[in-house]
Amino acid sequence: MASWFGWGEPYHRCAQRSPADVVTDTLMLELSWQMKEAERMQRERDNEYRRLQTGVDYGWLASYPRSTYDITAGERLALEDLCAKIHPSYCGAVMLRFRQVVVENEPEVQEVSSLLRSVLMEALDRMKEEEEAKRLSRQWNNKRAMSASLMTFRSRVRINPFGSGSEVKTVSGDVERGLDKAERAKRVWSMPEFRNGKAI
Numbered sequence: 001m002a003s004w005f006g007w008g009e010p011y012h013r014c015a016q017r018s019p020a021d022v023v024t025d026t027l028m029l030e031l032s033w034q035m036k037e038a039e040r041m042q043r044e045r046d047n048e049y050r051r052l053q054t055g056v057d058y059g060w061l062a063s064y065p066r067s068t069y070d071i072t073a074g075e076r077l078a079l080e081d082l083c084a085k086i087h088p089s090y091c092g093a094v095m096l097r098f099r100q101v102v103v104e105n106e107p108e109v110q111e112v113s114s115l116l117r118s119v120l121m122e123a124l125d126r127m128k129e130e131e132e133a134k135r136l137s138r139q140w141n142n143k144r145a146m147s148a149s150l151m152t153f154r155s156r157v158r159i160n161p162f163g164s165g166s167e168v169k170t171v172s173g174d175v176e177r178g179l180d181k182a183e184r185a186k187r188v189w190s191m192p193e194f195r196n197g198k199a200i
Contacts (some may be wrong), residue, residue: 025119027079027083027086028079028083035112041106075113079113082121086127098115
């Protein structure tokens with residue numbers, strides 16, 4: 001019976017929504033609300049102007065529709081595309097910035113969408129800068145880790161000519177340690193032997 005009335009549908013729809021969809025819906029609802037507010041403020045300014053001109057307030061007689069202005073479908077799609085690029089962690093900051101810009105500029109209803117666009121572009125630029133800073137920081141940390149491991153490797157591999165044990169073997173080192181003549185002869189068996197200035 002619940003399926004007849006579709007009681008379970010909103011829950012499933014919410015469960016399937018991506019974070020980008022949630023951000024887009026939230027910011028577009030904010031745009032719609034700000035446009036309605038801008039339109040209301042514009043009507044109040046117009047009524048105040050007429051009252052000052054005529055000296056009579058007929059505003060209480062007028063009934064206004066809820067909203068008379070809407071953005072075009074192309075502009076809506078472009079804004080939704082920008083909203084979808086905003087990371088969810090930036091959504092609240094974008095909304096606060098948008099509200100601040102609207103309060104500072106007191107825009108006409110036609111200008112509200114362009115204000116949102118500028119705020120979105122500003123947020124996307126900031127996101128890009130922070131991503132670049134993180135990438136450079138990761139590269140720098142990787143270089144530090146590599147140089148630290150290289151220094152550790154260098155400190156472990158040291159050649160000590162006066163030490164004993166696992167240092168690099170050389171012919172001169174063998175001579176200094178006094179290896180017998182036969183052992184040294186094995187090392188140079190391919191060299192010709194010179195006697196009295198003549199090669200044998």
